[in-house]
Amino acid sequence: MNELLFSVGGALALIGIVAGGGGVLTYVFRKLFADFGQRLGPNRVGPYGILQFVADGIKLVAKEDIIPARVERWGFRLAPHLTFVPAVLAFSPLPFSEGLIITDVRVGLILIFALAAMAPLGEVVAGWASNNKYSMLGGLRAAAMDVSYEIPLLISAVSVILLAGSASTLEIVKKQNELWFFIPQILGLFVFVAAMIGKVGVLPFDLPDAESELVAGYVTEYSGMRFAFFFLTMFANVFFIAALTVTLYFGGWLGPFGLHLPPMLSFIWFFLKAGVLIFVVFWLWNSLPRVRIDQFLNINWKLLFPLSLLNLVITSIMVAWGVAR
Amino acid sequence: MxxxxxxxxxxxxxxxxxxxxxxxxxxxxxxxxxxxxxxxxxxxxxxxxxxxxxxxxxxxxxxxxxxxxxxxxxxxxxxxxxxxxxxxxxxxxxxxxxxxxxxxxxxxxxxxxxxxxxxxxDLRRILLPEPWQGHPLRKDYSLEREQFVNKDTQGRDVVSFEPTEGW
Amino acid sequence: MTEPYTIEPQPDSKDLLVLNMGPQHPSTHGVLRLILKIDGETVRDVQPVIGYLHRGFEKIAEGGRYPHFIIECNRADYVASYTYEVAYVRAVEELTGLQAPPRARYIRVICLELDRIQSHLVWLGTFGLDLGALNAFWYGFRERELILSLQQELTGVRMHPNYFRFGGVKADFPDGWIEKTRRVCDEVERKLDEYEDFLAQSDTFLMRTRGVGVLPKEMAIDWGVTGPNARASGLDFDLRRDEPYFAYSDMKFTVPVRTAGDCYARFEVRLEEMRQSIQIIRQALERLPQGPLILDGWEKGYQFLIAPKGEHYTRVEGPRGEIGVYLIGDGTTFPYRVKLRSPCFQNLSVLPELMRNTLIADLVAINGSFDIVMGCVDR
CATH class of the missing domain: 3.30.460.80 (NADH:ubiquinone oxidoreductase Nqo5 subunit)
Structure with a gap:
C-alpha cells in the first residue's frame, strides 16, 4: 500500500515538476527574451506578470481542439503523448537532493538516455500524421537531429560513468564530493551541452520548428492542449538539460567549496546551479542565429563526435592511471 | 547628342x-x-x-x-x-x-x-489573376465593372462579375 | 496569383515535392508566394507568384489630378514611402520645368536619407529574424522608432507623409527638430556598431551568409538589379553620386561597393550605407540654407498644375534600388500615364535563379538579404 502511494505520489510530483517547471520557464523565457530585446515582456497578469503562464495555460486548455480534416487522426492524437510522457519520465531518476529522488535505479543514466531516445518518435509521428509538408519536413529534421546528436551525448556521458564508476545518478553526484566532474571533463561538458541543446532543439539548433523556414515544423497543425503538450515538453526539456548537466558535471545538490546545506535544503544548490545553466541556454537562444541543417550535421559529425571520442580516451587513461577517482 | x-x-x-x-x-x-x-x-x-x-x-x-x-x-x-x-x-x-x-x-x-x-x-499575366477580363491600363477599361476572383471546384481561379459566396 | 492552384506533376519532377511557400509565411515578408520543388531539403525549382497586393496605382494615377497621386504613390512601397513620393514629385517638376528652392531641396535630401536609414533598419531586423537572430528584429525596430518619430514631427504622420509639393515642401522644421535629429544620428551611428558586433562577429551568422546566394555583377546588370543589391555585386553605381539630384551634388559621401555578391556583402553594403546616410544628414543640417520652402504662388496653386505635353523618365535612388517614374503629360491637369518602375519587382525577378539548388534555409536567407517589399513589387 505504501509503495502504491509512493508511486502515485511520485508520478504526481513528476507531472507537477514538469508542468510547473515548464510553465514557470515559459514566463522566465519571455521575461528574459524581452530583456535581451530591451522590451518590457509580460507585465499585466499578476505582479510583474508572473501569472502570465497560468493565464496562458488556461487559454490553451480552454481553446478549441482543432483536428484538421485530412490528418491521420490516430497518429495526430498519439504524437503529443509520445513526446510528453518520455520527457516527464526522464525526470524520475534525477536527484534534486540526496533524499529528493523519485526512483534511484542502478542504471539511472542509461534509463534517462533510453527515455530521451524516444523523443524523435513523437516528433516524426506528429510530422507525418499532420498531413502537412512543413510538418513532415520538421519531423524529418527532428529525427535526423535527434539520432545524430545522441551519439556524442552518450559517449560523453559514458566518460562520466567511467569516472564515477557507476551509472546511478545518486552515486555520480556523491562521487563529486571532492571534485566536480566539469574540471576533469571540461571537454566532455562542452560536447554534452552542445549536443543536448541540439537534441532539445532550441536556437541556434531549433531546426525542427525553425519558424522562418518551416513555419512551426511538426507542431504547425496543432492547437490548444495538444500544442501545449509540445510547448511544455520543449521547456521541460530545457530544464532537463540544465538538471542533467548539473547532476553529471556540477555536483548536483553539493555546494561549492564545501558549503553544503543541510539535506532538507540542499536542493536549493541544485536549483541555483540549474537556474544559471538555464539562463545560459536562454542567452544562447536569444543571441545566436540559426545554423543550416548541413552545417548542423557537420558540427555534430566533424566536431562533437571526434571530441567526445577523444574525451573518452583521455578519461580512460586518467581512470586507468588512477589520476582521477 | x-x-x-x-x-x-x-x-x-x-x-x-x-x-x-x-x-x-x-x-x-x-x-x-x-x-x-x-x-x-x-x-x-x-x-x-x-x-x-x-x-x-x-x-x-x-x-x-x-x-x-x-x-x-x-x-x-x-x-x-x-x-x-x-x-x-x-x-x-x-x-x-x-x-x-x-x-x-x-x-x-x-x-x-x-x-x-x-x-x-513565359508570357502570362503576372499581377492580375490568369482569367482576368481586359487590360486595366487601356483607356477603355471599365472601372465600374467589378470583377471577383474565386476558386472553382477544381481549384482554378475563375472570374465572375457578381459577388459570389465568400465575398 | 497567375498560377492555377493545382500544379500538374511534370515528367521530370515526379520525385520532387511541391511546397507552397506563402503567401502567408513568416519569411516571405508579406504576400510573396514561392512555389518550390524540393528534393529533400534541396530546392530544385522556384516559381514566384506575385500580385496579391496589386492595387492598380498606375490606373489610379490616371484618374486624378497631378497632386492627387502624391497621396497614393507613397503607399506603393510602405517601408520607403518618402522616396516614392519624392520620385513622383520630381518627375512632375522636371516635366513642368519647376525647380524647388534650395532650402526645400536640402529638406528633401534629409528626408530621403532618414527614410533610407529607417528602411534599412527594417531590413536589418527582418533579415536577422529570417536567420533566427530574434533580437536583431527588436533592435532594428527600436532605432527605427526614433526616426519615425522625427518624421512624424516634421510631416505629421509616421509613414505616409504627403509632405512634398510640386516646387517645394509643405512645412518647415519644427522647433528643436534639428538638434533632435543630430542626437538621433549620433544614437543610430553608435547602435550601428552594436549591430555589427551582434551579427557580423557571430560565426553562425557568417556561416549562414558568406558565399550564399552569390549574384555575379554581369547577372545583376542583365536582370536589372539595382541599388544595394547590385552594389554588393560590384556595380559601382549610385544615382545620388552619378546623376545627382536635389542637393546631393553638394554632399560628400562614399558609395560602398563589395564584389562578393553574397548575402554577407549585401549586409555590409547596407550597414555602410546607413553610416553614409548619417554623414549626409549631418552635412545637410550643417549647410541648410535659409529661404522659402516652396516656389512663390505654389502653396495653393499646385492643385491645378498643368503639365505640358511631353514625356519624361525620372529615377531616384531608393533604399532598394532605382525608383523610376515614366510620366506622360498631355497638357491637362490629369497625367496621361504614370509608370512606376519598381526596384523590388526587378530584384525579385532574379531570385529564382539564385535560389535554385540551394537549401530551404538558404532560400530564406537569400530572400531576406534582397529586401523585397511586396507593396513595391505589386504596386
Whole structure:
C-alpha cells in the first residue's frame, strides 16, 4: 500500500515538476527574451506578470481542439503523448537532493538516455500524421537531429560513468564530493551541452520548428492542449538539460567549496546551479542565429563526435592511471 | 547628342521613324520590325541595362506604344526607345533574350496593357489573376465593372462579375 | 496569383515535392508566394507568384489630378514611402520645368536619407529574424522608432507623409527638430556598431551568409538589379553620386561597393550605407540654407498644375534600388500615364535563379538579404 502511494505520489510530483517547471520557464523565457530585446515582456497578469503562464495555460486548455480534416487522426492524437510522457519520465531518476529522488535505479543514466531516445518518435509521428509538408519536413529534421546528436551525448556521458564508476545518478553526484566532474571533463561538458541543446532543439539548433523556414515544423497543425503538450515538453526539456548537466558535471545538490546545506535544503544548490545553466541556454537562444541543417550535421559529425571520442580516451587513461577517482 | 546613340542612328537610319530629345534623354522611334535587331545592336554597343518598359494606350492613333528605357553603365548614357503596334495586331518582339530584365517587365506590360511579346518564353499575366477580363491600363477599361476572383471546384481561379459566396 | 492552384506533376519532377511557400509565411515578408520543388531539403525549382497586393496605382494615377497621386504613390512601397513620393514629385517638376528652392531641396535630401536609414533598419531586423537572430528584429525596430518619430514631427504622420509639393515642401522644421535629429544620428551611428558586433562577429551568422546566394555583377546588370543589391555585386553605381539630384551634388559621401555578391556583402553594403546616410544628414543640417520652402504662388496653386505635353523618365535612388517614374503629360491637369518602375519587382525577378539548388534555409536567407517589399513589387 505504501509503495502504491509512493508511486502515485511520485508520478504526481513528476507531472507537477514538469508542468510547473515548464510553465514557470515559459514566463522566465519571455521575461528574459524581452530583456535581451530591451522590451518590457509580460507585465499585466499578476505582479510583474508572473501569472502570465497560468493565464496562458488556461487559454490553451480552454481553446478549441482543432483536428484538421485530412490528418491521420490516430497518429495526430498519439504524437503529443509520445513526446510528453518520455520527457516527464526522464525526470524520475534525477536527484534534486540526496533524499529528493523519485526512483534511484542502478542504471539511472542509461534509463534517462533510453527515455530521451524516444523523443524523435513523437516528433516524426506528429510530422507525418499532420498531413502537412512543413510538418513532415520538421519531423524529418527532428529525427535526423535527434539520432545524430545522441551519439556524442552518450559517449560523453559514458566518460562520466567511467569516472564515477557507476551509472546511478545518486552515486555520480556523491562521487563529486571532492571534485566536480566539469574540471576533469571540461571537454566532455562542452560536447554534452552542445549536443543536448541540439537534441532539445532550441536556437541556434531549433531546426525542427525553425519558424522562418518551416513555419512551426511538426507542431504547425496543432492547437490548444495538444500544442501545449509540445510547448511544455520543449521547456521541460530545457530544464532537463540544465538538471542533467548539473547532476553529471556540477555536483548536483553539493555546494561549492564545501558549503553544503543541510539535506532538507540542499536542493536549493541544485536549483541555483540549474537556474544559471538555464539562463545560459536562454542567452544562447536569444543571441545566436540559426545554423543550416548541413552545417548542423557537420558540427555534430566533424566536431562533437571526434571530441567526445577523444574525451573518452583521455578519461580512460586518467581512470586507468588512477589520476582521477 | 552622344556618340553611342549617333552610331546607332546611322546604322538604323532606315528603321527610325523619329528621333529627338525627351528633356535630357535622347529618344528614337523605331519601326516595329526593327526592334529586336536594334536592341541587339544597342546591347552590343554598351547599353547593358534595361531600366523600364512602359506600355501606353493611344486611342487617338488606335495604337499601343511600348517605351524602353535603356542605360549604359559603361558610358553613363541614356536612350529612350519607342515603338508602336496597331490595335489590330498588338504584338512586338520580345527582348527577353537580350536583357533578362525584360522577362518580368514584358509580362507586366502584357498583363496591364495587353501587348503581346513574340518570343517571350513565359508570357502570362503576372499581377492580375490568369482569367482576368481586359487590360486595366487601356483607356477603355471599365472601372465600374467589378470583377471577383474565386476558386472553382477544381481549384482554378475563375472570374465572375457578381459577388459570389465568400465575398 | 497567375498560377492555377493545382500544379500538374511534370515528367521530370515526379520525385520532387511541391511546397507552397506563402503567401502567408513568416519569411516571405508579406504576400510573396514561392512555389518550390524540393528534393529533400534541396530546392530544385522556384516559381514566384506575385500580385496579391496589386492595387492598380498606375490606373489610379490616371484618374486624378497631378497632386492627387502624391497621396497614393507613397503607399506603393510602405517601408520607403518618402522616396516614392519624392520620385513622383520630381518627375512632375522636371516635366513642368519647376525647380524647388534650395532650402526645400536640402529638406528633401534629409528626408530621403532618414527614410533610407529607417528602411534599412527594417531590413536589418527582418533579415536577422529570417536567420533566427530574434533580437536583431527588436533592435532594428527600436532605432527605427526614433526616426519615425522625427518624421512624424516634421510631416505629421509616421509613414505616409504627403509632405512634398510640386516646387517645394509643405512645412518647415519644427522647433528643436534639428538638434533632435543630430542626437538621433549620433544614437543610430553608435547602435550601428552594436549591430555589427551582434551579427557580423557571430560565426553562425557568417556561416549562414558568406558565399550564399552569390549574384555575379554581369547577372545583376542583365536582370536589372539595382541599388544595394547590385552594389554588393560590384556595380559601382549610385544615382545620388552619378546623376545627382536635389542637393546631393553638394554632399560628400562614399558609395560602398563589395564584389562578393553574397548575402554577407549585401549586409555590409547596407550597414555602410546607413553610416553614409548619417554623414549626409549631418552635412545637410550643417549647410541648410535659409529661404522659402516652396516656389512663390505654389502653396495653393499646385492643385491645378498643368503639365505640358511631353514625356519624361525620372529615377531616384531608393533604399532598394532605382525608383523610376515614366510620366506622360498631355497638357491637362490629369497625367496621361504614370509608370512606376519598381526596384523590388526587378530584384525579385532574379531570385529564382539564385535560389535554385540551394537549401530551404538558404532560400530564406537569400530572400531576406534582397529586401523585397511586396507593396513595391505589386504596386
Amino acid at each position: 552622344n556618340t553611342l546613340v549617333k552610331e546607332l542612328q546611322r546604322e538604323f537610319a532606315h528603321q527610325i521613324e523619329e528621333a529627338g530629345d525627351l528633356l535630357d534623354k535622347p529618344f528614337v522611334r523605331l519601326r516595329r520590325e526593327a526592334l529586336f535587331t536594334f536592341c541587339k545592336a544597342a546591347r552590343e554597343k554598351g547599353f547593358d541595362y534595361l531600366a523600364c518598359i512602359t506600355g501606353v494606350d493611344r486611342p487617338q492613333e488606335r495604337a499601343l506604344e511600348v517605351i524602353y528605357n535603356l542605360y549604359s553603365y559603361e558610358y553613363f548614357q541614356h536612350l529612350v526607345l519607342k515603338t508602336r503596334c496597331p490595335y489590330e495586331d498588338p504584338v512586338v518582339d520580345s527582348v527577353g533574350l537580350i536583357w533578362k530584365a525584360a522577362l518580368f517587365l514584358e509580362r507586366e506590360v502584357f498583363d496591364l496593357v495587353g501587348i503581346g511579346f513574340t518570343g517571350h518564353p
